Structures are given as structure tokens and as C-alpha cells.
Amino acid sequence: MTSRASVDSPMLNDDAPWDDFDPSAYFDQNYRDLLDADAEILSFVRNHFSDHFREHGEYLERPILGIDIGAGANLYPALTMLPWCREITLFERAPKNVSYLRDQRLHADPAWDSFWQVLRKDPAYTRIDTERTERFRKAIRVQQGNLFALGRRNVFGLRRSAGRWQIGTMFFVAESISTSHKEFLRAVECFMRSLAPGAPFAAAFMEGSTGYDVGNRHFPACDVDEAQVKESFRNFADKIETRRLSEVSHMVRPGHTGIILVCGKRNPKS
Ligand SMILES: C[S@@+](CC[C@H](N)C(=O)[O-])C[C@H]1O[C@@H](n2cnc3c(N)ncnc32)[C@H](O)[C@@H]1O
Structure with missing residues (x-):
């Protein structure tokens, strides 16, 4: 995610140019x-999911529903969930990303193979190695939508889609769709409310981001640190594990100070 020198002026999610988000440029950049x-x-995510399902004795016999929110032009969060899912919803707002994802379901770019190679070091993934492409094709459902509507209450006071998914990911979304800290918090809340009690999840965040360019368009970001990210999960997950990646080799995507990864399990309470 290429940076700009200056800090963004305020921009809410609805005001960013999502119709112009170019998945090919984003994929090439990242x-x-x-x-x-x-x-x-x-x-890290592979081990988190694999350990979770090993501990719970839940294997391929009872396939579950997964969701990746704000999937963009990134297939690897979906690949991390593939061994356990009969359906994986790729939930995305930007129209060109939706088309990209629909196309990738049938014709995944060979570049994703090197991502799979990392996953297949774990037996849960090796087990489905030969049928990976077919399973991906069968499991993927691309859904266009606004993540903020996922958590919205309907006329009966019930939250739409609340608790529907039993495993979930959200990578570089909550902090990378608006400059507003309030919207950052709401995005994490909507993600967590979409998950069923006990669902394992993984979420990644750019730390200290000043916004990013995709092709020739600029997109907003909210500058968050590890403490703020941890706090955003407080009501929704009792125990989370965070990892901060800030090595020089990780800074190939300029415009931020590190990456924060959160893994955990949705709590049954809120
Ligand atoms: C920085 S990109 C991250 C893409 C991808 N998850 C990744 O790991 O690279 C942010 C993504 O969030 C999507 N997005 C922005 N606002 C959204 C919203 N309100 N609901 C759902 N997706 C949204 C964008 O279209 C874009 O694909």
C-alpha cells in the first residue's frame, strides 16, 4: 500500500472512491x-486455526461457514479457512474487487500458489492439497455489500447476519477504509458481531497508516497503534493473541509503521 507524504484530511468510508479501486493495481503492488x-x-493464522480445530475435534466431517470481510484482491485469508469450510463468503464493497473475486473463484492467479505453499506445511492443509482448486471453487461465494450493514439492527431490534459465520478473517480493512477512529471501531464491532460464539478469527491491521494509493487513486486510513487495536476487541473476545511485525523486511509497503495481527475466538457474551 503505497503512501503519501502528508496525513489525510478527514474522509469517511462513504466518501472514499471505492468505485475506482483497481484490483489489478492493488494485486500487483501487494x-x-x-x-x-x-x-x-x-x-501464524494457519497455526491458530489448525490448533483451534484440533483442540475442538472438529474436522472435515462438519464443514462450517466462513467469511472474509473486505476481501479486496486478496485470496489468502480465504485460503487459511479452506480446510474447514463448506462455504466462504468474500464480502466486499468495491464493484471492481467483486468482479475480480468472481473471476478468481474460477481462474485463480498462479501467484496464490506460493501463499498456499506456506499453508500446506500443516497437515490440515496438506490433506486437501490435491483438491484445493476444486474446494475453493465450490466454497467461495462473493457477496457485494457494506460491512457496516452487517451489524445494523432491523425493525425488530435484531442485528442482520449476527453470529452467522463460524470462522472469520478481516485483513487491512477496519483501519484502511476511513480516517475516522469511530468507523474503525464500528468496523471491528461489525466483524465480531458477524461471528458465532466460539468462532476462531484472525484480523490484520496497518499500524500508523497515513492512507494509501492504489493506481492513481488515494484511499483513507485511520492511524491506529497496538493498544487501540487490542482495545477494539475488548468486548468481543476474552483472550486474543497479537503479533506486531515491524522488521525492516516488513516495511516494503511504505506509509505505515508496522503490521498488527490479532488472532482469537469470539466470546459468547456481547
Ligand atoms: C486496504 S483494502 C484490503 C483488501 C484485502 N483484505 C487485503 O488484505 O489486502 C480495503 C478493502 O475494504 C473494502 N471496503 C471498503 N469499505 C468497505 C465496506 N464499507 N464494506 C466492505 N468492504 C469495504 C475495499 O473495497 C477494499 O477491498
Whole structure:
């Protein structure tokens, strides 16, 4: 995510140019080659999900529903959930990203293979290695929508889609869709409310981001640190594990000071 020198002027999610978000430019900038940071994130998330399902004795016999919120032009969060899911919803607002994801369901770019190589070091992934492409095709559902509507109450006071998904990911979204700290908090809340009690999840955040360019368009970000990220999960997950990646080798995407990864389990309370 390429930076700008100056800090953004305030921009809410509804005001950013999502119709112009160019998935090819974004993919080329971020995922054409596997970066050390993504390999580290993949390993951490792979172990988190794999340990969770091993402990709970839940394997392929009872496949579950997964969601990746704000999927953009990134397939690797969905790949981390693939061994356990009969359906994975890729939930995305920007129209060109929606088309990209629909196309990738049938014709995934070979670049994603190197991401899969990291995952297949764990037996849960090796087990589905030969059928990976077919499983991906069958599981993926691309849904266009606004994540803030996921948590909205309907006329009966019930939250739409609350607790529907049993595993979830949200990568570089809550802090990268608006300059507003309030919207950052609401995005984390909507993600967490979409998950069923006990659902394992992983979320990644750019730390200290000043916004980013995709192609020739600029997109807003909210500058968050590790403490703020942790606090955003307080009501929704009792125990989270965070990892901060700030090595020089991870800073190939300028315009931020590090990456914060959060893994946990949705609590049954709020
Ligand atoms: C920085 S990109 C992250 C993309 C991808 N998750 C990744 O890991 O690279 C932010 C994504 O959030 C999507 N987005 C922005 N506002 C959204 C909203 N209100 N609801 C759902 N998705 C949204 C954007 O279209 C974009 O794909």
C-alpha cells in the first residue's frame, strides 16, 4: 500500500472512491510476490486455526461457514479457512474487487500458489492439497455489500447476519477504509458481531497508516497503534493473541509503521 507524504484530511468510508479501486493495481503492488510479512502472517493464522480445530475435534466431517470481510484482491485469508469450510463468503464493497473475486473463484492467479505453499506445511492443509482448486471453487461465494450493514439492527431490534459465520478473517480493512477512529471501531464491532460464539478469527491491521494509493487513486486510513487495536476487541473476545511485525523486511509497503495481527475466538457474551 503505497503512501503519501502528508496525513489525510478527514474522509469517511462513504466518501472514499471505492468505485475506482483497481484490483489489478492493488494485486500487483501487494500480492504479485509473496512478501516475508505475509508469509509470517500466514504461518501464524494457519497455526491458530489448525490448533483451534484440533483442540475442538472438529474436522472435515462438519464443514462450517466462513467469511472474509473486505476481501479486496486478496485470496489468502480465504485460503487459511479452506480446510474447514463448506462455504466462504468474500464480502466486499468495491464493484471492481467483486468482479475480480468472481473471476478468481474460477481462474485463480498462479501467484496464490506460493501463499498456499506456506499453508500446506500443516497437515490440515496438506490433506486437501490435491483438491484445493476444486474446494475453493465450490466454497467461495462473493457477496457485494457494506460491512457496516452487517451489524445494523432491523425493525425488530435484531442485528442482520449476527453470529452467522463460524470462522472469520478481516485483513487491512477496519483501519484502511476511513480516517475516522469511530468507523474503525464500528468496523471491528461489525466483524465480531458477524461471528458465532466460539468462532476462531484472525484480523490484520496497518499500524500508523497515513492512507494509501492504489493506481492513481488515494484511499483513507485511520492511524491506529497496538493498544487501540487490542482495545477494539475488548468486548468481543476474552483472550486474543497479537503479533506486531515491524522488521525492516516488513516495511516494503511504505506509509505505515508496522503490521498488527490479532488472532482469537469470539466470546459468547456481547
Ligand atoms: C486496504 S483494502 C484490503 C483488501 C484485502 N483484505 C487485503 O488484505 O489486502 C480495503 C478493502 O475494504 C473494502 N471496503 C471498503 N469499505 C468497505 C465496506 N464499507 N464494506 C466492505 N468492504 C469495504 C475495499 O473495497 C477494499 O477491498
